[in-house]
Amino acid sequence: MTYSYTQISQYLSCPRRYRYRYLDGWREKDTRAAMLFGRAFERALSAYFQRDDPGAVLFREWAAHKDCDLEYSNGTTWDRMLQQGVQLLERFGQDDRVRVRQPRKNLQVKFTRPMPKGNDFVAYIDAIGQLDGTRCMLEWKTTFQPVPGRTAGTADA
Amino acid sequence: MLDPQLICYSWITGISDVAQVVFVRKRLVEIQYFRTTIAKNNARNSAVWSTTRFAVLRRPNSCRIAASGFRRTLAPTARMSASVWDNRNWSTPL
Numbered sequence: 722m723t724y725s726y727t728q729i730s731q732y733l734s735c736p737r738r739y740r741y742r743y744l745d746g747w748r749e750k751d752t753r754a755a756m757l758f759g760r761a762f763e764r765a766l767s768a769y770f771q772r773d774d775p776g777a778v779l780f781r782e783w784a785a786h787k788d789c790d791l792e793y794s795n796g797t798t799w800d801r802m803l804q805q806g807v808q809l810l811e812r813f814g815q816d817d818r819v820r821v822r823q824p825r826k827n828l829q830v831k832f833t834r835p836m837p838k839g840n841d842f843v844a845y846i847d848a849i850g851q852l853d854g855t856r857c858m859l860e861w862k863t864t865f866q867p868v869p870g871r872t873a874g875t876a877d878a
Numbered sequence: 879m880l881d882p883q884l885i886c887y888s889w890i891t892g893i894s895d896v897a898q899v900v901f902v903r904k905r906l907v908e909i910q911y912f913r914t915t916i917a918k919n920n921a922r923n924s925a926v927w928s929t930t931r932f933a934v935l936r937r938p939n940s941c942r943i944a945a946s947g948f949r950r951t952l953a954p955t956a957r958m959s960a961s962v963w964d965n966r967n968w969s970t971p972l
Contacts, residue, residue: 816909849891855913858884864902
């Protein structure tokens, strides 16, 4: 059997949900706008590193959900999220702190590690690249709330 | 607390230097950059956090999309939580 971080964390949080999804094969219909936007934004980031137009990719990917009956949280809208996404892409380019060389090879990189009894553990890493010149494994996350307790050391002080 | 997913991914890749870029969709969007080195036993790590907010533009800088730049201030070293892997007994899945 092949395990993943998401799979194991879902089992730990709700074994029944794990069973429905991974053993019985049920898939939840995802109507959460934030989740779908996150996927669209990740594709836009990939476009950014591949020197495509990330704004156009974000619009195209996000537009696919425009007329869907999505659950928007915190009173936001489809248009507002698009605007925020474009601003974040601009900000990301302005910062220019993350580099990914050979993006086709170093984006969404699959790693597999053998486990006992013939099992495997698999992970898809968002990117292998550099942050401020230091080579590292990179993960993206889109969220409505900033990660707390890390305001010290803000770069825009 | 460090995202346990990062610890997991560090373990599977064998890469000790990990970073998370958090794109925050709030009224004034911001990006948080988090870089840390995960020691083999996860006893300690050093972390660097910094945040940039879209609303504060300082000096121009060449950029493919737009133009601005920020000076960077490193955050103090932070302690990381204990490993989620080393001391956990996994239950057998259903």
